[in-house]
Amino acid sequence: MHQHTSRRVFLQTMGAGMALTACSGGAPRGPLPGAPEQGDIRLPPGGIMPTRKLGRTGQTVSLVGLGGFHIAMPKEEQDSLRIVRHAIDHGVTFMDNCWDYNEGRSEILMGKALADGYRQKVFLMTKIDGRTSESTTKQLEQSLKRLATDVIDLVQIHEIIRMEDPARCFAPGGTMEALLAAQKAGKIRYIGFTGHKDPAIHLAMLKAGFDNGFTFDSVQMPLNVMDPHYKSFERHVLPVLVEHDIGVLGMKPLGSGAILKSKTASATECLHYAMNLPTSVVITGCDSVGVLDQALAAAYDFQPLSSRSVDALLARTAPAGKAGEYEKFKTTEDFDGTTKNPHWLETASL
Incomplete structure (x- = not known):
C-alpha cells in the first residue's frame, strides 16, 4: 500500500446533503439511496487525511479527491465555492475537473474557489477531449483561463473509450503532440488519461505510450466492489500501473450511485474498498458539504x-456484479459525453 499519513489536524464541521459520485457529462444528477440526511455526518475534531504517492511523480496527494462535475450542481455559486474550500480545509489536496463539465462552468467555479491562496494548497487536475493537436491546444488554453492558473498540475486525455483512440492520440498532429508541447512550455506538469469503458482499451493506450517511448504519469479508471466481476480494471489494468509506478486514480467508487441501489454494500464499504486498493487517490463527486463529509469520514x-473482509464483500457483490448491471458506464453509452458530442474531439466548442 502507498499509504502515508499527514500530520495536519482539522476542525469539526457539520454535515448535510445527499451522496453522489463523480461522473461524466451524461451521468444522472439525482439523489441516491442511502444518502446522509441533514446532520447525519459529524466529523471528528482530530480527523487526519491520509496521503499517498502519485506514482513516480514525487507528488503526494490526499486519499480522497474532489470530483469536479458535481460542484456545479448547487443553485448558488457560493455553495459550490464552499464545497471546494471545505474540502481543502479538511485535507483534500487533489482537485478533479474536465474541460467539458457543465459546459465549462465546473472549471470556472473551481478557479474562483482556488483564489485567495487556495490554489497553492492543491494538486490541480483537469481533462481535455481533443484528439487533434489543434483542438487539444485550444481546449487547454480555455481550461487554463477558466481555472485562473498559469499551470495545471495534471492534464488527462478524457474518455479513452474507443479502440481507435490510442492511435489517434499518438498520431502526428494528435493529442500527445500538443500535450508534450504544453509540458515543455511549462503550462502543464504531468500527463495521464481516463476512461470507463473497457480495460482492453486502457491496455491499448498504455501500450501505445510504451511503443512511442512514453510512460503516462497517471491513469484514471473505475475501481469499485462491482468492477472485479465484469470487465475488471482492477484485475487487468491495475497490475500494469503498479508495475510501472503509474499514479492510480480511482473513480466511481459507488458506481455513480448504482451500487447503493443494489443493496449489497454501504457507501462507506464502497469507499473503503477503493481505498484498500493501491490507489493514489479515490475521486468522488460531492454536490453538498454533507456528501463531502461522508467521504472525509470514510x-x-x-x-x-x-x-x-475483502473476500466476503466480493462474494456479497458477485451476483449483482456479474453482468455489469450496476456499472452502466461500461455497458451503455449513458456516461459517454464524447459519444453524444463527437465534435468535442475535433474542436474547442461546447
Whole structure:
C-alpha cells in the first residue's frame, strides 16, 4: 500500500446533503439511496487525511479527491465555492475537473474557489477531449483561463473509450503532440488519461505510450466492489500501473450511485474498498458539504481491510456484479459525453 499519513489536524464541521459520485457529462444528477440526511455526518475534531504517492511523480496527494462535475450542481455559486474550500480545509489536496463539465462552468467555479491562496494548497487536475493537436491546444488554453492558473498540475486525455483512440492520440498532429508541447512550455506538469469503458482499451493506450517511448504519469479508471466481476480494471489494468509506478486514480467508487441501489454494500464499504486498493487517490463527486463529509469520514476512519473482509464483500457483490448491471458506464453509452458530442474531439466548442 502507498499509504502515508499527514500530520495536519482539522476542525469539526457539520454535515448535510445527499451522496453522489463523480461522473461524466451524461451521468444522472439525482439523489441516491442511502444518502446522509441533514446532520447525519459529524466529523471528528482530530480527523487526519491520509496521503499517498502519485506514482513516480514525487507528488503526494490526499486519499480522497474532489470530483469536479458535481460542484456545479448547487443553485448558488457560493455553495459550490464552499464545497471546494471545505474540502481543502479538511485535507483534500487533489482537485478533479474536465474541460467539458457543465459546459465549462465546473472549471470556472473551481478557479474562483482556488483564489485567495487556495490554489497553492492543491494538486490541480483537469481533462481535455481533443484528439487533434489543434483542438487539444485550444481546449487547454480555455481550461487554463477558466481555472485562473498559469499551470495545471495534471492534464488527462478524457474518455479513452474507443479502440481507435490510442492511435489517434499518438498520431502526428494528435493529442500527445500538443500535450508534450504544453509540458515543455511549462503550462502543464504531468500527463495521464481516463476512461470507463473497457480495460482492453486502457491496455491499448498504455501500450501505445510504451511503443512511442512514453510512460503516462497517471491513469484514471473505475475501481469499485462491482468492477472485479465484469470487465475488471482492477484485475487487468491495475497490475500494469503498479508495475510501472503509474499514479492510480480511482473513480466511481459507488458506481455513480448504482451500487447503493443494489443493496449489497454501504457507501462507506464502497469507499473503503477503493481505498484498500493501491490507489493514489479515490475521486468522488460531492454536490453538498454533507456528501463531502461522508467521504472525509470514510478517509479519516480507513484502515487496511483484511483479506477475509475483502473476500466476503466480493462474494456479497458477485451476483449483482456479474453482468455489469450496476456499472452502466461500461455497458451503455449513458456516461459517454464524447459519444453524444463527437465534435468535442475535433474542436474547442461546447
